Amino acid sequence: MARRGRPVPTETLLDLVWGDDSLGLTPTAVHTAVARLRRQTEADLVRTTDLGYAISHDVECDADVFSELVADTNALDAALRVDRLRAALALWSGPSAYAGVSDRLVLAERARLDDLRDRAIAHLSGALLELGGAPEGREAHDLARALVNANPLDESAAALAMRAAYRSEGQAEALQIHEDLRRALRDELGVRPGAQVRDLHARVLAQDPSLEAAHQRSTPASPLTSLHPGRLVPIPPSPTIGRQDDVATVLDALASGRRLVTVTGPGGVGKSRLLAEVGAALAGSREVAHIALGGHAALPVDELAASVALAAGLPLVDDDPVAGLVAALRTSTVTILADEAEWVLESAAALASALLAGAPGVTIVVTSRAPLSVVGERIVVLEPLATADPRGPMEEIRAAAAVRLLVERLADRGDLSADVQEIADGELRVVAEVAHRLDGLPLALEIVAGAAAGGPLLDLPEVAAAALDVEVEDHGRDERHRSLREALTWGVGRLGPEARVVLRRLGVFAGPFTTAAAAAVVGEGAGQVDRAVRELARHNLLKVERAPTTLSFRMLRVVRDLARDELTVAGEVEATRQRHRRWFAGAWRDSALCDELVEHVGRTHDDHVEALTDALAHHDDVAAGDIALALCRRWQFVEASAVGTRWATRVLDRRGLTDRQRARLEICRAGFLQGADWDAAHHEELRDALEGDPEWSALLDLTGAITTYALGDVPGARRHLDLARTAAASLHSLLPEIIATRAVVDAAAGDVDAALAGAREAIARVGITRSAVHSVTVVPKVALALLDAGKPREALELLTTAAADTEARFGIRPTSTTAINAGWAALAIDDGVSALCWFRESLTGPQAATAAPTVAEAAMGAGSALAALGHVTAAEVLGLGRLLLAASQQELPPTLEALTARAEEAAGVLTSNPDWDVVLASNRVVQLLDNAVAPATPRRA
Template sequence: MLLARRGRAVPAEVLLDLVWGDDARRLTATTVHTVVARLRRHLGGDLVRTTDAGYLVPHDVATDADRFAGLVGSGADGSASRLREALDLWVGDTAYEGVRDDLVLAERTRLADLHRRARADLAAVLLDTAGEAEALEALALARTLLADDPLDEGAAVLAMRAAYRAHRQGAALEVHDTLRRTLRDELGVAPGRAVRELHARVLAHDPTLDGPPTGARDRDRDADPATTRPGATPEPPPVALHPGRLVPVPASPTVGRDDDVAVVLGALAEGRRLVTVTGPGGVGKTRLLADVGAALQPHGEVVHVALGAHAALPVDELAASVALATGVPLSGDDPVAGLVAALRTSTATVLADEAEWVLGSAAELTSTLLAGCPGLRVVITSRVPLSVVGERVVVLEPLPTPGPDASAAEVCASPAVRMLAERLADHGAGPTDPSAWGEADLRVLGEVARRVDGLPLALELVAGAGARTPLADLLDVARQPLDLAGAEHGRDDRHRSLRDALSWGVGRLGPGARVVLRRLGVFVGPFTTAAARAVVGPGDPGLDVERAVRELARHHLLRVERTSTTLSFRMLRVVRDLALDELAAAGEVDATRERHRRWFAGVWRDAPLSDDLVEHVGRTHDDHVEALVDALEHDDDVAAADIALALSRRWQFVEASTTGLRWTTRLLGRPGTTRVQRARLRVARAGFLQGADWDDAEHGRLRADLADDPEWSGLLGLVSAITAYVSGDPATARHHIEDALAATVRAPHLLPEVVAAAAVFDATEGDAAAAITGARDALARLGSPVSAVHLVSVVPKAALALLEAGHAREALDLLTSAARDADARFGIRPTNTTTLNAGWAALSVDDPTAALGWFRDSLTGTQTATAAPTVGEAALGAGATLAALGGSGAAELLGLGRLLLAEVGQELPPALEALVARAEEAVGVTAPPAGWDATLATGRVAALVRGAGAQPAR
């Protein structure tokens, strides 16, 4: 227990209760003192320290579990030796074997997932070689993963590839068929795209399956960080770094909603900028929103945000949440103003779901966005309208049902009956086409559809319950008092309670599944079975959480969500409300919420920044924030700091400085964080400030506090070096970059970024040869394909070094390729650093038209720069470009850029400064009016660049 709470003092009385449980009533604190004394004799006196607050194991005490996690985390470099070393550390079936679940369940689950990841990573590495022996070893590893989790599509992909590589096509097809049957029987869904495509390639004897893929191994990641999901094609599948850029895809076809989708699309085509889809809970508003998004995506940018997790948030916090979900960078103290500024030139369509849970704030934010962002459109779902000026309300009704005297043809044509038949067919309980049912069964389908009034969610609940019972038993639901809570929309009394329908569905569950359902109610977003195991916690002997989750999905009480190769689950809000009521009635709220926050505190503790972390924290962002708030409410400062640090890694990646500053500042004011956590939070906060704000004395203290923490020591050196560099102090920058280089000995994953930063300093100091060598060295260390994190953190620095060293064409080609890669593989626009550096490079090779497109790119769209340093640099670049083109506004842009950079005390690198100086000599500088601040200057820069008329360079 002390190891699990490293860095925190635990009173002897608390240890007594935690470790000895019910037996503690017969014991005293002397028992704890005796055991601690024994530990000190065996393991050394410094392992367990005595403080005024209790016993404490220092934060820097390392364990085999730490080494195991570190090796698996660094295994992404394709090193089989690292992964084998990690697997050799694993002893027994589970971590902490023999220790009670209630003491170590979250950590045990985290390590078990890392164990799965290590085996999957090793199998993927082995498949990067051409040997049959390696393919057989990979096949054996994949089969162990499938034995543990038969629904693991990523493991199935590995097994199919390995079997085919080992000349066992039949075995590859058998893996597919087994997975397909299991998915249908357990969840009522078909295999995902990656599995289906690989199956087709196996059948076609695709020759590319005979050897290792070109480039690095193909892989994807589940919603939980510990499971590798290799893709099915030689190139890696997209990674969802910005979940809001992915419109949800329903796991089954939509029935009977073509006309409703057409109404929404027609309203948008007519020029309506706000369309609100209303209707009772369970009528299918969320699914309709997804279908609208799918129709819009080929024609423009679409972003999606679920509002149901943000109940009762004030408008400023809602704005910050929307920005994070959709990958829109925020800066400044006002999230609403920042979001408007970031979207001011956007032509995206925002899809917002479940606004009824945050109605007032949603209405206020929507009204503000529509007023300040003339190209923006919003489609929103809500049980009640927003009552915003210009709102077009589309009322979604339940699916039409057949009348009591309907003919067989009319029953078959009924959308409600068609949907019921589709959902029963998903579970293998009958044909998809209603006309293929017998007349008697068809009458039962029509009666059931009519008795539940065609409500889609009720139809799904009935289908889930009826998949394993005689069809006639479905009529049992007709005897239930159903009320669809439609009175608020003026509907008649035939709409009865959806809650009772849900209660009917829950009542058909076994006792174990009901326990799991109520405890899963604490999740506000998607979760995997690993997260479910950790949060459900101990239960009755023999409680099988994975089986219960599948049962809940079968009964449509959980929604199945897909990535390219994997499954996760989400609870509908109406189901969640019922689950939370049952959780409260069982008296399990506090214990379950504690397990929830422990899981999210531990899942990325001490982990380096990676695509996996960025994606997982983004996908489960709402649960991370929920756990963070819960930890603070319970004064669990250590857990809160761990969660905030994981969130900070993502917030830095997506340029969410406003949110990051607010939370890191708040955590730094908490008394219960550890010394190391406070030092990490200071470094993270400096990143959000875009520069260190400490003096030499505090820097020395931070360096001492992080002496045993190579990851954050390296980041400390890096942020200190960059701060000195942009402030025009190359000597201090060089000093700090040497500290960062020293830290990479124990944190080698940081080396490419540190080498690239050092190359920039070399170029600034005039050592072009060293800069070119360093930049190319940094790029060579990235491997192929380059991760999203490296595209953001390393490639722009290497390109800037090349640009400063006189290799502008090479820099431009590198940045152009990176921008295309970011869009094609990750669905993200290039960062402002990438677009700015590309603009300077294009200007340096005498292509001002392309340069203006790049600078314009940084100031338009859904990732508009709003921070003063970025806007200032873009203004200077655009001004220099317009000077070369002979366009108007050049002198004014140069003056605005100088003002903005002067406000933050930043300077341009020498080569860029030379380009600006040449432009100033040619067209002069028009200073902005006296008294102008950064806000006025930023708005004017955007207007001038937008008016320049250039199209984006990409």
């Protein structure tokens, strides 16, 4: 079943099923087992082929049904969500998936399903709370408490349990849940509850009346900015000590006009933490994007540019990623925070130079063990924390930052008071001696605190007395401090044997991971992985990250390098990497597009790409196909068409894909190219390959509709959309987009009544609390249909409300499509000021349009708005718009052409220099709009 749709050789089955016991067996054992299976099931379930045994790809099991029921619930109201989630959970017959089956066969799939089950229980608890009844509230409480009991460190489950307890059991139990969580996080990980839980705790203490309100989602469809991980500035899990002056130095450099600041220092000195503090200080006053470069070792500059754009959710439509990133940021004032640039030093320097030259409003703060050596770079050297003579005055010891840090970390684990004034002089001198021996290097201090937790304080000097003298190359920098690598080796040496196995195998991760992912990738022979992960976090060998919906962990690059060395010595590289790529291949296999998929693939993008690259290198084509499909769904969401086209084409060249995977990837590539490049005969071949696959069959005809509509074949587009609607009849996530697309086609054909009916049905189906996916895929189409159907005011209201909602809930700025449609709607109701602001927004900021056809349309709209306002630059902007339309071989739809014709008649058209290229013309449009729109003008009316 795990390899449906492709034959499995007898020898492979022997190895997979019998493992080491297969050495004494012959293929007859497999034949006997298959014959027995055929007698117990349908005779044709298992087919014999020349290449081995096979099960058809359309054979379905309970795990498939469960995954489908859970994945397609976001668009439903609470009552329907409850019904579907109950039906999904009723398919389970035990506490874990595939009970009794060997880990060797099902470990990754078991981990995925168990994790998905926990999410289904959480969603069911939240939906029951929305219903608001007393029985529902008690059931929600029991479900949430069960999740917390199973995983006391799950902050999301604890928050849900607190809400349910407050409503059904009262304030006291809600507060007790918080206290249990606080203690568990402190004892197990040495961290404190995150901001969401702390805020909820304050509301419980204040007896906030909103906690009693029903009919509200207890957990938002997708937390703030989770869909673009680069816009989430990491929050240190514990207070930062002794770095206030260093933060101020970086901020002062930026305030003085420096556009590139590089924070240098040895490994473990706290550069990443300082960068997070700088980001927190900037976040309230300007847009900030955070990019971790530690997982990008040796990337060429073009791939690095693509990674930066994807992490920040920036559209990337240019075949040259560097030029595309510069274009996406050409009018932005974002501050990019780039961590651990030493691993891609030359590429980071080249990319920084390009951004500083082509995006004048962008500023960059980099951490690196070596400077980038870029013109205009301001270097800030981060020194270790100040220590004190252990035999010196007590006032100096208490004031030393290194002493205070070590005290704080020991206090986090309950070994010491956090107040240095309350610690006895003798004990504090012991702490000072350890801090002095470790030269105030923050990571070394944290490793000692973690490894020594629970032991007598007087043993600390012995704990820290390990020789830390091994010299290591530090990218040309003279190392004046003890070797961090030796400190790490010593810290690893204090781990138990199971934790050491887990540590080295976790070294294959490039980015953050959950305990479910860790269990799947670590595999057999490591005991309880979740317990080992907690031990590693206590020893500060893993850093705790609060992902939007769960607790995640990340390995610092210096730790990862040590772990990978140990993995190589143990001879486990190939097997561990295989489990890694199989985990990411299975994570979203056959899943419908949803916010959770977009968020997870974005957060783990580095690992998805690494797994895809590894699968291609090892000719694991089926795994490569599944990973590529998950990535393509993400790339479509963030408008990364150039990246998506390149990877989809590369994977499609592989011979080992299944027919279904190949058909899906062809649809994805057509989406990136904004139209299919196949004929009717191939369309039918794809339809045959997708038989029994309703979502992708519907997407196939949606692609066909868009292609034929672009060619002016409205009847053909309608036929495709009718087929798509039939295929997607039960798909709550996809059906609204199909209906909205049909409304656009109907409006263009002049069938106003059908267009209005379809537009309103689509909006009704996505509900009031829309998913992020629906906000991007459905709302702009509905607005366009309303606009073409003569309802511009309704279209503008929809777009304005949706833009504000998605920015508030998801941190998503309006896409260029949304902004342009809003501009046309405002123009159609003679609101030239709002129209001009919307068109300008489509061309500025990190969501700026960069493709020539889109810039051309925005220029025509902006020129029309300027003409309506009597502005002197209207004729020039209109002329530039005509030049860009001609260059991209595009025409405006009739409705929009009518609006621009009126403007051209009033203002005239200033013919642009025909020798100008697209980039020059686009830059001139933006320049003219920036001059025309006052900075204080509201972005939208």
